[in-house]
Amino acid sequence: MGTTVQVMGFLGWVLLALIAIVPFVTARHRPWSHTNKQVTIQGSEDLVTELPGQPEVGFRHYAGYVTVNEKNGRALFYWFYEASIQSMEKPLVLWLNGGPGCSSVGYGATQEIGPFIVDTDGSGLKFNPYSWNTEANMLFLESPVGVGFSYSNTTTDYDILGDSFTANNTYNFLHNWFKKFPTYRSRNFYIAGESYAGKYVPELAELIYDMNKDPSLYINLKGFMLGNPETSDSHDWRGMVDYAWSHAVISDETHKIIQDTCNFDSNDTWSNISCRNGVDELLNQYKEIDIYSLYTSVCTNSTNSDNGSMQVMFNSKFKMMPRIMGGYDPCLDDYAKTYYNRPDVQKALHVSDGLQLKNWSICNYTIFREWSESRPSILPIYKKLIEAGLRIWVYSGDTDGRVPVLSTRYSLSVLELPITRAWRPWYHQKQVSGWFQEYKGLTFATFRGAGHAVPIFKPSESLAFFASFLAGETLPLER
Template sequence: MCFRPRAVVFFTLVLIVSSVPSLHRVTGERHWRWRDEKGSSSLGNGGDLVTDLPGQPLVNFRHYAGYVTVNENYGRALFYWFYEAMSQPDEKPLVLWLNGGPGCSSVGYGATQEIGPFIVDTDGRGIKFNNFSWNKEANMLFLESPIGVGFSYSNTSTDYDNLGDEFTANDTYTFLHKWFLKFPSYRKRTFYIAGESYAGKYVPELAELIYDNNKDPSLYIELNGILMGNPETYDAEDWRGMVDYAWSHAVVSDETHKIIAETCDFKSNDTWSNEDCSEAVDEVLKQYKEIDIFSLYTPVCIGDTASSDDKSVLKVMMKRKSNMMPRILGGFDPCLDGYANAFYNRLDVQKALHVSDGHHLRNWSICNMDIFYSWADTKASVLPIYQKLIAAGIRIWVYSGDTDGRVPVLSTRYSISALGLPIIKAWRPWYHEKQVSGWVQEYEGLTFATFRGAGHAVPCFKPSSSLAFFSAFLHGESPSSSRY
């Protein structure tokens, strides 16, 4: 399929300079409040400070949520949730986290199922504190992107017809610069981008846009590195890895795998025109419907109608001649998606997060499947971007949970192998709490690691070791090579 050259986003930054009010703890209350020099209470930052999130555990850091308008003429606005670091937020880096799909919420997944300080609790009745939140190490910014995901929206209906990688990268880039106007103290902060799954494309594409535009000093962002988990990287190798992994883990038969090997050319946009190939790949997807493709060895959520959708993903891809990987709902706690839907569709929660007046409910879903099925623009491979960023000295770390069938470890190994990078430190185990957490290999410009026994959303399965891995990434240190 054809790709349009990425548009370059230009706008003038107007720095907002103001005095920083002192922060005081209000005795007996559960949340932080701002107090200005006159002692009056205010929220600051456009009223985005979250002060009354239902069921919030007592914490000693501030967090903010709300909208940033990325296009005034079209009425496009992206929803974010930002958590200051638990300690020394003025000294720690800023990390943007993105989930993929495309069409799935970084707030619903990353922030409140994986790496944020508040995790949705059973049946969506509330939230609980996450002892392994990544804001122990950094200031964490979660973004629902593109429009149509979660609470993010556009007032122009035709915007939804143009969704794709380029559109998403440009809006996210605009979001960042406008977000810095709300939070000017982060304007020159060390910055990283992280994400998982289809964000394996979002993250490097955004990094490239930042790198290209950094030639203009007024647009400069201190991008130091990118971190991606079980990422879609190179469509052809992602598909090959998926079917090889399914066969090697006894999900499909020898006969099905042999047909795919003999009839499927995943590097061709005409892959699905071969009837034998498409039927054999359909068989792989059919078998994965019986279990959780994101976590081979954990139970499915019985009665979850979202995961029993009979709409053929493969037929949709054949119709638009795309080799995009399929999106099939699932997760570690197989019912967590339902908990998130229940929580974010509460009026009191929406009011606390500044997306509703508390009287009119906004419909929120963890994934917008209409976005996936209508996705118009995707890069077949982001490996050329990897090469560009490596040459620029930008740190790239990639990790894989090794029980994920959706973007399995084989897909990522095949993709990295295609780069042909020199090996700096050979394949070896890495350790956390005296146990083998996985294996790691360091290349010139790229580090790849596995997480033993983890599915697609690694922090759900291995919260402690993923936090340790994240810390090593931020500090530019190799994952621990010593058991003791």
């Protein structure tokens, strides 16, 4: 899998805040009809037909398990939405959230880019008019085992969770999923994700690229897209510190202490007491607001003890949970937890019989704390896959303090890629949506006024961005 991996012990403290979401308008669409017999056959046992509170839509969606290791009883839960229009002509996109330990169903599908958004009391769903399945067939995966509904019957599997384990299991999942949905095997395939998926996605892309040398295993991978991604630990830390200072979260004095005493390239960064104290002060200031969305409110009425907005969890490995936060309703995690722990919902998603329930949580903090393997940098994978000709787009919401735009700019600068289109604004609906720069082999863009989970803040803009990515087109240069 390329460069040497190291045990993750670098990112500091678990800092919890809550997500908010731009409210979406409920809409009704024509009911699904049996018009494509070729598709009806595949995956029919996983077809979702009676999801509680679901608005009527004109596309099919499927949910269930795919076994990735028969011997260990290891199975991953997926939720797949056909494209709402011309699904057989559109690409397949796998979406991954990070953590490690957080659910792509709970975040990506439920709060960001899926067609159904959980209502405020967890009793039903709203239609998302900016769902990415208007442009592609969207596949959401809860990975690795222990995340969401995914599981293993072998307890020792939970002791070896890490980047390589996750990539290999996701790769196995894809091949077994294609057995359920064979018409998608030759489809143009892309991977997208955010936060810690900044490591998941390139690692999976590299594995697919390497294994494609065997024609029998070929997956038609065309590229990947990442939002506010963890990329290079040392550069991510420098960017986080400089961003906090430049946005008046920490003082000049704290910034200078960290600059003078922290060697983020070292494997022994936290042995320096002055460095630790400086970073402690930075994190203490972020406790007062939402680190994932600097200018929005925090949830003050959370009933979930795991993600109380002012709670800080200490971790001896000095790590910080890179959760998916943001927007205008910072209590949405609670709604998702209520909805996915309903018996009728689990039965509709083919998770349980509706009697013996599974305990679903949006993030598994044990997985996060005990993660055994994480690459300190995935930049070597970027270089390899750029040379291979894959399409790579990276974007940053510019009000995120957790993996801020500076972290990504510092990381990408190491690649020293030639600039093919200089820094300039891009537009959506006659407004500046952000800025972007095109390099030889990579596009980098910002979203103006968006936090960590960009589609929550800028749903229409992010959908337009996604469409440009799939088409391989330059972002709009004029109003």
